Amino acid sequence: MDIEERISAIIQVRRNREQAGHIWLQGFHEIINNARLNYEKINEYTRKKLSENPPFTKYHSSVQMFKLMQALLKDSEGPIPIQEIDFSSLLKNPNLAVETMRKKAEEIDFFYVHLPVNEQYHLEFPLINQLGLCRFIYTICEICKDLEEHGFPEIFLRQSVYFKGNAPTMYDNRISVNHQPSELIRESYRELEDFVIECRTN
Numbered sequence: 001m002d003i004e005e006r007i008s009a010i011i012q013v014r015r016n017r018e019q020a021g022h023i024w025l026q027g028f029h030e031i032i033n034n035a036r037l038n039y040e041k042i043n044e045y046t047r048k049k050l051s052e053n054p055p056f057t058k059y060h061s062s063v064q065m066f067k068l069m070q071a072l073l074k075d076s077e078g079p080i081p082i083q084e085i086d087f088s089s090l091l092k093n094p095n096l097a098v099e100t101m102r103k104k105a106e107e108i109d110f111f112y113v114h115l116p117v118n119e120q121y122h123l124e125f126p127l128i129n130q131l132g133l134c135r136f137i138y139t140i141c142e143i144c145k146d147l148e149e150h151g152f153p154e155i156f157l158r159q160s161v162y163f164k165g166n167a168p169t170m171y172d173n174r175i176s177v178n179h180q181p182s183e184l185i186r187e188s189y190r191e192l193e194d195f196v197i198e199c200r201t202n
Contacts, residue, residue: 001030024177025152031193037134041199053116056160057167125155
């Protein structure tokens with residue numbers, strides 16, 4: 001992917017006062033390029049990156065957690081339509097969801113990666129681990145479901161805030177692409193690109 005070309009496209013969309021989220025995520029999709037990653041390499045890589053940066057509180061999105069549960073229950077490699085996730089049935093019958101996941105636990109697992117971009121920001125994304133081979137989670141929204149067959153990877157840029165032992169339970173440190181300077185977008189793409197190159201198996 002041409003990172004500078006992608007950044008120019010994002011800046012142009014923002015100048016037109018439009019949302020640039022999908023264009024930003026499309027860049028990550030091109031970097032991922034259907035990669036399958038090695039679980040052990042991921043652990044080693046992230047451990048090194050985290051040791052090189054100041055500590056920060058790691059938040060997980062509850063919406064992402066539901067998406068992960070849905071992906072695990074369906075065991076699908078395709079994008080997950082967000083509007084089709086039946087949150088109410090998962091909440092009404094959590095035992096069924098837990099039991100289904102428990103049966104698959106030896107083969108499939110999911111986990112979050114917090115990948116530092118610099119000392120102030122990090123990328124946060126979930127991966128599904130199946131027997132040591134890991135893949136990104138993709139979702140599609142109702143607006144673009146007929147336009148983007150591959151969907152978009154579940155990736156957030158978060159501010160790296162450290163609360164030590166007093167972390168608030170409700171806190172949103174996600175940074176919209178509409179509030180990211182060009183250099184931060186560039187760093188984010190390069191960090192994920194390096195992560196994929198170093199950890200991929202295919």
